[in-house]
Amino acid sequence: MSGADREANTPLAKPVDRRKALEMLAGGLAAASQLASTCSPLSSATPEERERRLLEWEERLKGNFRLMTDEEKAETIERLERLAKLRRGVDVSISATEAQPGVLFGYAFNISKCLGYRECVAACIRENNQDRKSNMQYIRIFEMEQGEIDFLRADATFEHEVPADGHFYIGTQCFQCANPPCVEVCPVQATWQEPDGIVVIDYDWCIGCRYCMAACPYWARRFNWSEPEVPAEEINPVQHYLGNRLRKKGVVEKCTFCIQRTRAGRLPACVEACPTGARVFGNLLDPDSEIRWVLEHKRVFRLKEELGTEPRFWYFMD
Amino acid sequence: MRSAHWLAFLLVFAGCRFGEGARAQGVREHSVPADARARTYLEAVPAELAQGISGPGGRYFEVQLRTPQIQGFPCSSCHGDRGAGSEVLVRSGHGSIDLIHPRGAARDCRTCHLPRDPAMLKLLTGETVTLDHAYRLCAQCHFAEAEAWAGGGHGKRVATWEGRRVVLNCTGCHNPHNPAFPKRLPRPGPSIPRRSR
Amino acid sequence: MKHLQAFLLSALDSATSGGTRYHLWMGGLTAVMLAGGYAYSVQLREGLAVTGMTDHVSWGLYISNFTFLVGLAAAAMMLVLPAYVLQDVDFGKAVLLAEGVAVAALVMCLAFVIVDLGNPLAAWHLLPGVGLLNWPRSLLGWDVIVLNGYLTLNLAIPFYILYSHFKGHSPERRKYLPWMYVAVMWAASIHLVTAFLFAGLPARPFWHTSLLGPRFLASAFTAGPAFTILLLWFIRTHTDYEVSDATFSKLGMITTVAAQINLVMLGSEIFTEFYFPTRHTLSAHYLFFGLEGHNRLVWWIRVAVALNLGATTLLTIHRFRRNQRWLIAACFTLFVAIWMEKGMGLVIPGFVPSPLGEIVEYFPTWVEYLVTAGIWAMGFFVLTVLIKVALPIELGRLRTPYLRHASSSLRREYGY
Numbered sequence: 001m002s003g004a005d006r007e008a009n010t011p012l013a014k015p016v017d018r019r020k021a022l023e024m025l026a027g028g029l030a031a032a033s034q035l036a037s038t039c040s041p042l043s044s045a046t047p048e049e050r051e052r053r054l055l056e057w058e059e060r061l062k063g064n065f066r067l068m069t070d071e072e073k074a075e076t077i078e079r080l081e082r083l084a085k086l087r088r089g090v091d092v093s094i095s096a097t098e099a100q101p102g103v104l105f106g107y108a109f110n111i112s113k114c115l116g117y118r119e120c121v122a123a124c125i126r127e128n129n130q131d132r133k134s135n136m137q138y139i140r141i142f143e144m145e146q147g148e149i150d151f152l153r154a155d156a157t158f159e160h161e162v163p164a165d166g167h168f169y170i171g172t173q174c175f176q177c178a179n180p181p182c183v184e185v186c187p188v189q190a191t192w193q194e195p196d197g198i199v200v201i202d203y204d205w206c207i208g209c210r211y212c213m214a215a216c217p218y219w220a221r222r223f224n225w226s227e228p229e230v231p232a233e234e235i236n237p238v239q240h241y242l243g244n245r246l247r248k249k250g251v252v253e254k255c256t257f258c259i260q261r262t263r264a265g266r267l268p269a270c271v272e273a274c275p276t277g278a279r280v281f282g283n284l285l286d287p288d289s290e291i292r293w294v295l296e297h298k299r300v301f302r303l304k305e306e307l308g309t310e311p312r313f314w315y316f317m318d
Numbered sequence: 319m320r321s322a323h324w325l326a327f328l329l330v331f332a333g334c335r336f337g338e339g340a341r342a343q344g345v346r347e348h349s350v351p352a353d354a355r356a357r358t359y360l361e362a363v364p365a366e367l368a369q370g371i372s373g374p375g376g377r378y379f380e381v382q383l384r385t386p387q388i389q390g391f392p393c394s395s396c397h398g399d400r401g402a403g404s405e406v407l408v409r410s411g412h413g414s415i416d417l418i419h420p421r422g423a424a425r426d427c428r429t430c431h432l433p434r435d436p437a438m439l440k441l442l443t444g445e446t447v448t449l450d451h452a453y454r455l456c457a458q459c460h461f462a463e464a465e466a467w468a469g470g471g472h473g474k475r476v477a478t479w480e481g482r483r484v485v486l487n488c489t490g491c492h493n494p495h496n497p498a499f500p501k502r503l504p505r506p507g508p509s510i511p512r513r514s515r
Numbered sequence: 516m517k518h519l520q521a522f523l524l525s526a527l528d529s530a531t532s533g534g535t536r537y538h539l540w541m542g543g544l545t546a547v548m549l550a551g552g553y554a555y556s557v558q559l560r561e562g563l564a565v566t567g568m569t570d571h572v573s574w575g576l577y578i579s580n581f582t583f584l585v586g587l588a589a590a591a592m593m594l595v596l597p598a599y600v601l602q603d604v605d606f607g608k609a610v611l612l613a614e615g616v617a618v619a620a621l622v623m624c625l626a627f628v629i630v631d632l633g634n635p636l637a638a639w640h641l642l643p644g645v646g647l648l649n650w651p652r653s654l655l656g657w658d659v660i661v662l663n664g665y666l667t668l669n670l671a672i673p674f675y676i677l678y679s680h681f682k683g684h685s686p687e688r689r690k691y692l693p694w695m696y697v698a699v700m701w702a703a704s705i706h707l708v709t710a711f712l713f714a715g716l717p718a719r720p721f722w723h724t725s726l727l728g729p730r731f732l733a734s735a736f737t738a739g740p741a742f743t744i745l746l747l748w749f750i751r752t753h754t755d756y757e758v759s760d761a762t763f764s765k766l767g768m769i770t771t772v773a774a775q776i777n778l779v780m781l782g783s784e785i786f787t788e789f790y791f792p793t794r795h796t797l798s799a800h801y802l803f804f805g806l807e808g809h810n811r812l813v814w815w816i817r818v819a820v821a822l823n824l825g826a827t828t829l830l831t832i833h834r835f836r837r838n839q840r841w842l843i844a845a846c847f848t849l850f851v852a853i854w855m856e857k858g859m860g861l862v863i864p865g866f867v868p869s870p871l872g873e874i875v876e877y878f879p880t881w882v883e884y885l886v887t888a889g890i891w892a893m894g895f896f897v898l899t900v901l902i903k904v905a906l907p908i909e910l911g912r913l914r915t916p917y918l919r920h921a922s923s924s925l926r927r928e929y930g931y
Contacts, residue, residue, distance in 0.1 A: 060636055064647050103480075110471070118505040134564075135509045140871060151872035152794070156508055161501045172871060181718060187655035188640040189647045205647070207640055208563075208633020211655050213573040217718035219870040223573060223633065226564035249562040250633025265478045276499055277474045277491060288377060289479070290470025298471060307717045318466070511569045511875055 026057035033057070052086045055079045064189065065202040065241065076204075077241060084235075084246060092237040094245050097263040099196035105257050105312065106197070106284040106291040107268075108300065109171055112318040113278035116141055116162035116169040123273030124173075127258060128244040129236055131228035138222065138255040139173045139270060171278075172303070173270070174199065174220035174255035175311030182212035182221060191252075197284075197312050198257050200242035206251040213252060217304050218311070221254045257281070284312070368484045369450060373468030379483040382476065382490050384449040391449075393437050417495045420459070430455055430494075449489075456488045521915045522681050526904040529913060533903070541899065544892040551889010554882045555630055563633055565882045571875035572866040574631070576883045579858035580890070581627035583738070584620045585709040586731060586857060588665065590739015591617035592702030594766070595695060605761040611905050612750070613743050614673045617702075619898035621666040626890045654712040661705045668698045673901075677908050682915050706731050719865045721798035730780045731857070736773035738853040740766045741846035746902075748843055756906050767842050771830040774849055778827055781820070801874075802864040811876045812863060819855035822848050 030053035045053075062068075062076050077094045084092045121139045130136040142154035146166050154170070163169065180199050183191050190205040191212060213221045227249040239245040240260035247253050258268035262281075266272075271279040282289035294300065298316040368380035385391050417425060432438040438446045439455045447454055457464035466472035467485070474491065476484040488494070533541075558565050568575045591613040598606035629635055640646035641659050650656035672691055679686035710731035713722035744766050751758045788799035800806055805813050826848040835841040868874045879887075907913035 064640075067647070108471075115499055116504055117502070118507060121507075122505040135506070137508050140508060141504075142871070152797070152868060154872060156871075156873070157510055158504065159507060160503075162504050163499075163501065181716070185649075185653050185655065185716070187649050187653045187659065188637075189649045190640070205637065205640055206634060207637045208635075209628075209631065209655060210573040210633070211653070211712075213570070214865070215716050215718055217870050219570075219873075222570050224562070225566075225568070225570075225633075226562035248634075249564075250635075252633075262479065265480045267475065267477060267479050271474075272477070274474070275491065277472060277486075280470060282470070282479045286480075290475060293466075293469035294471045297466070297469060316471070318462075318472075510873060511571065 023058060026061055027054055029057040029060075030054045048086055052083065055083050055086070059083070059204060062204065064205045066189075066192065073241070080241075080245065088232050088235065088246070090232050090235050090237060092235070092239050092245070094239045094241055095260060095263070096241045099194050099198075099263070101195075102283075102285055103196045104284040105176065105262060106282060106295075107176075107257065107313045108280040108291055108294040108298075109313065109315050110278040110280070110318065111168055111170050111315050113276045114141065114169040114171060114274075115276055115278075116143055116158065116164075116167075117275060119273045119275055120171065120270035120279065123269040124255070126234065127236055127261070127269035128255075129228075129230050129239075129246055130222075130253075131224060131226075131247075132231065132234075133229040134225060136222050136224075136228070136253075138220070139171055140219075141169055141171045143167050143169055170315065172218060172220070173313075174257075175218055175303070175309070175313035176257060178310035178312060179308060181215040181217065181307075181309060185211045185215040187211065194242070194259075196263075198242075198259055198262075199254070200256055200259065201252060201254065202242070203245070203247050203251045203253065208250040208252065210252065217307050217309060221252050223252050224249045377468065379468070379485060381450075381453060381485055382487050384452050384487050384489050387489070388449065391437070415495050419495055419497050450487070452487055452489045452494065456494075517917060518678075518682050518915050521917065522678055525681075525913055525915075529907055530900045530903045541896065544896045544899070547892035548889045548896065551886045551892065554885035554889065558630070558882050558886065559635070565880060567878040567880045567883060569875055569877075571869045571873060572863060572877040574862055574866070575877055576859070576879045576887050577627045577631040579862040580887055581624050581631070582709060582713075582862060583854050583858040584624045584627065584894075585662070586706055586735030586853075587739050587742060588617045588620035588624065588662075588669075589702045589706035589732075590735045591620075591669065591743075592699050594740065594743060594769075595702075596699050597765075603765075605759060605765055608756070608758050609743055609747060609762055609766065611673050611676065611909065612746055612902065613739070614669050615898055615901035615905060616739070616742060616746065617669045618666065618673075618901060619894045621662060621669065622897050623890050623894040624662055625666075626893060627887075630886050630890070654708060654715055657708045658705075658712055661701065661708050665698070665701050665705050668694060668701060672698065673905070677905055680908050680911075681913060703732065706735050713861070713865065718870055719798075720795035721865045722861075724784070726780055726784060730777065730784070733773055733777040733780055734853050734857050737770055737777050738850050738857070740770040740773070741849045741853075744770065744846045745843065745850070746898075748839070750902070750906070754906060756910060763839070763842065764837070767830065767836050767846075770846060770849065771827070771836060774823070774827040774830060777853075778823065781823075797868055798864040801867045802860065806868065806874055809867070809874050809876050811878070812860065815855060816860045819852045819860055822852035823856065826852060 030050070033053060059076065059079055063072070065073070065076075068076070073096050077096060080094055081092055084090055118139075118141055121137050121141065124130070124139050125132075125137060128138065130138070140156045142151060142156050143158045143162075143164060144150065144154045144167060146168060149170065158164070176193075176197050176199050178193075178197070180193060183193055183199060187209060188205060188207055190207070191199060191201045193199050208223070210223055213223060224247055228247050230246070235246070236244060238260055240256075240263065243256045243259035258266075258270075262268060267281055268279075271281045280290050280294050282291035284291055284295075286292065294316055295314065300314040300316045302311045302314055367383050367386060369383060370378060370380050372378055390396050417427070419425070420429065427433075427436070428440075430439055432440050432446055437449060439449060439452065440446055441455060442458050453464065453467070463472050467488070473488070474486045476486065566575060594606050594609050594613040597603040598610040629638060632638060641648055641656075643650070643660070648656045648659065650660060672694055675691055676686045707728045710728040713719070714724060714727040717723050744763060747758045747762065747766070750756050785799075785803075788796040789803075792800060797806060801809065802812050802816050804810070826845040829835045829841055829845040830849075835845070863877050867876065904913075
C-alpha cells in the first residue's frame with residue numbers, strides 16, 4: 001500500500017506556511033462567496049454550510065495531483081470524503097493507491113463471444129458512478145452485420161433481443177493507448193498515463209476545454225455537460241482519486257480499467273459482469289497471465305493501428 | 319448473471335466459513351474500504367470451493383467446484399439411499415432439464431451420466447469422474463475450447479487478476495444440457511443525442 | 516507619470532463623448548453584452564448542457580468563432596509589414612486601425628476560449644508557473660502563449676506610438692521597429708499554431724491535412740484586410756480622418772490575391788476529398804452533400820462558397836475592385852463568407868461522423884447565440900473605444916496639456 005493510502009485516515013499533520021496561506025485565502029473566498037450569493041452575513045449560514053464552502057474553496061486552490069506531496073494527497077482526500085458526506089450524505093472512502101511495480105494492464109475482447117447483452121455497460125455505470133441523468137456510458141457495444149467491421153454502418157442503440165441473426169458484437173471503451181494523443185494535447189497536464197498503463201484524469205485539475213475529446217480516435221472520453229447525478233443509495237463508496245470518485249460538471253472523464261478495483265487486485269467491473277467470458281484482463285508483464293496467453297495463441301488486432309496510438313486493448317476471435 | 323449469483327454464493331459461503339469480520343464485508347458490497355475489500359476478494363475463494371489442476375504446459379490453476387452449486391446435492395438428500403435411475407429422471411422432479419446437447423444420436427442422459435449413479439460423469443475412456451470435473455467431460459469434444467480455457471482465452475477468472483488463479487468450471491457459465499447462451503433483451507443502451515431534426 | 520495620467524483621462528474622456536448616434540451605438544453594444552452576460556450566467560449555473568454541444572460534437576459555435584477571429588487578428592500584421600518595414604506610407608493610416616482590429620479580435624478570441632471552458636474557475640491552471648501549462652507538447656498551450664504574446668505586442672506598439680504623439684514627440688523607430696519584426700513573425704505564427712491545433716489530430720481526418728495551415732493564412736489574409744477596408748471606409752465617410760484612395764487600392768489588391776489563393780486551395784482540397792472518396796472524406800461529404808439524411812451544414816457551406824466565389828470574381832475584375840461601392844460590397848461578402856467557412860464550416864464537420872461512426876448533428880442554442888453575440892459586441896466595443904482614442908491623437912486634436920514642443924511635431928506623421 002502506498003504512503004498516501006496509509007495517511008489517508010490520519011489527522012492532518014502540522015501545516016506548512018504555504019498551505020496555511022492557501023487555507024486563509026480559501027477561507028476568505030468562502031466567506032466572500034457566501035456574502036455574494038446570499039447577501040447575508042456569514043454567521044447566518046449553518047456550520048455545515050460554512051464548512052462546505054471552506055472545503056470547496058480549498059479544493060479549488062489545490063494543485064495538480066501529480067505534484068502533491070503524500071501529505072497534501074491525504075488532505076485533499078480527507079476534504080473530498082468530507083464533502084461527499086456534506087453534499088450527498090454518503091460515507092465514501094477514496095484511495096490513492098499507486099501503480100504496482102511490474103504491472104502493465106492489458107485487455108482483450110473476444111468478438112466471437114460477445115452477444116450484446118450489455119451487462120458490462122450496466123456494471124460499469126454502477127461501479128464508476130456515472131451520471132445517470134445523461135445516461136453516460138464509457139462502453140459502447142456495436143452491433144455489426146457479418147461480413148465487415150464497419151463502425152459507420154454499425155448500430156450501438158439496438159434494443160431488440162440479442163444476439164441478432166447475422167450480426168456480431170464489438171465493444172469499445174478507453175483503450176489506454178501506450179501512445180495516447182489525448183494526453184499529448186491536454187493544455188494543463190490534467191491527464192496522463194500511469195506506470196501501469198492506465199490513462200487517468202485529475203478531475204479537479206481539468207479545465208474542461210475538451211481538446212482531449214477531439215484528439216481521441218476512439219471516442220473514449222466523456223464530458224459532464226451538467227452536474228452529474230447519481231442517487232445517493234446507488235453511489236459506489238469504494239473510490240479512487242483518479243477513478244470513480246464523484247465528478248463535477250464541466251470536466252472530462254473516461255474508463256480507467258476500474259482503477260479502484262484493479263489497483264487492489266480485482267478485475268474490472270465489465271470483465272466480472274460479462275456473462276459470456278468475452279473479456280480478458282491481466283498483467284502484460286506476467287507471462288502466465290490470461291492476456292499474455294491470448295496474445296500468444298490468438299490472432300489479434302487493434303482498432304486504427306495506422307494511427308500509431310498503440311492501444312493496450314486487443315480484439316480476437318475464436 | 320449466473321456468475322454473479324455464484325459469486326454472491328461464494329461470498330456468503332466465505333463469510334460463514336471465515337467468521338472473523340469477513341462476513342458482513344464480503345456480502346454487503348459497499349461497507350468496507352477498497353483495500354480491505356480486495357483482500358476479502360482474494361481470500362474469498364476458499365480452497366474447498368476450488369480444486370487445483372494442471373493445465374497444458376504444466377500451468378497450475380484452480381477450478382471452481384460444481385457440486386456446491388447444485389441444489390439438492392448430493393442426490394441422497396432427496397432420494398435417500400435408493401439412488402435414482404436415469405429412466406425416471408425426467409418424470410420425477412427434474413422436468414426443468416431441457417436436454418438439447420449434444421445434438422444428434424448422442425442426445426441421451428447416458429451419454430454423459432452413469433446410468434446407475436447420475437452424479438457421476440462417464441468419460442469416453444470409461445473413467446468416471448465427479449460433477450466437479452465436468453470440464454474433463456466437455457474437453458473430450460471441445461478440446462480447442464478446453465485448451466483456451468486452461469490458458470485464459472476462454473471462460474472466466476474469478477474476482478482477481480493477480481494471485482491465485484481460480485476459474486469458473488464449464489458449468490459456471492454454460493448449462494450443460496443447453497449450453498448456448500439464450501437470446502434475450504440487452505441492458506439499456508446509450509442515448510445518442512438528437513441525430514437530426 | 517503626469518503624461519500617462521493625462522493620457523488615460525483624455526482617452527476616457529474621448530471614449531465617452533460623442534454624438535447621439537455614437538451613444539446609441541455604444542448603448543446598443545452594451546445591451547447586447549449584457550444579454551450575453553446573462554446567457555453566460557445561465558451556462559455557468561447549468562453547465563455546458565445548455566449549449567448544443569454533445570460528446571459527439573464537443574466544440575461548437577464558440578470555438579468556431581475563436582478560430583475565425585484568430586485569423587482576423589493575425590491579418591492585422593499583413594498591413595504592418597509593408598507600412599513599417601517596407602516604409603510604404605499609404606498603409607500608414609491603416610496600420611493603427613488594423614492593430615486595433617487585432618486587439619479587439621484577440622479579446623474576443625480569449626473570451627470565446629473562456630466561455631467554452633467547462634470549468635472556468637480552473638482557468639488559472641493555464642498560467643505558466645502558477646498552473647501547469649503543457650508546453651511545448653500541447654498546441655493549446657502554444658496558443659495560450661502566442662495569443663497573449665500577440666495581444667501584448669499589439670497593445671504595446673500602438674500604445675507607444677499613440678502615447679508619443681500624445682506627448683507631442685515622434686516615436687523612435689529603433690524603439691518599436693524591432694518589435695514590429697517580432698510582431699510580423701508572431702502574426703503568422705498565431706494562425707499557424709491555431710491551424711496546427713486542429714491539423715495535429717490524426718483522430719479527425721477532416722482537419723488532419725498539411726493544407727490546413729496555409730489555408731488558414733490565406734483566408735485570414737482575405738478576411739483581415741477586407742475588414743480593414745470596411746473599417747477605413749466607415750472612418751473616411753464618418754470622420755475627417757483622411758484615407759487615400761491608394762490605401763484602398765493596395766488593401767483591395769491584398770484582399771484579392773489572398774482570396775484567389777484561398778480559392779485555389781479550396782479547389783485542391785475539394786479535389787482530394789471527392790475524386791476518390793474514402794472513409795476519411797466522410798466529414799467533407801457531410802459538409803458539402805450531407806450524410807444519411809443529415810445535411811444541416813450543406814446550405815451553410817454552399818452559401819459560403821458561393822459568396823466567396825462571387826466576391827473573389829468581383830475583386831478580380833479591375834473595374835469592380837476600383838469602384839468603391841463594389842469593393843465595399845465584395846469585402847463585406849468575403850468577410851461573411853470566410854466567417855461561415857472558417858468557423859462552423861471548419862470546426863463542426865471535424866466531429867461528424869464521430870470517430871466511431873455515429874452521426875450527431877450540432878444545433879446551437881439560444882445561450883450560445885446570445886453569448887456569441889455578446890462577445891462580438893464586446894469586440895466592437897473595444898474596437899470603437901480604441902479608434903475613438905486613436906483617431907483624435909492621430910488627427911492632432913488630442914494632446915497632453917503639458918505639451919512643450921507642439922509646433923515642431925504636431926503635424927508630423929509617424930516619422931518615416
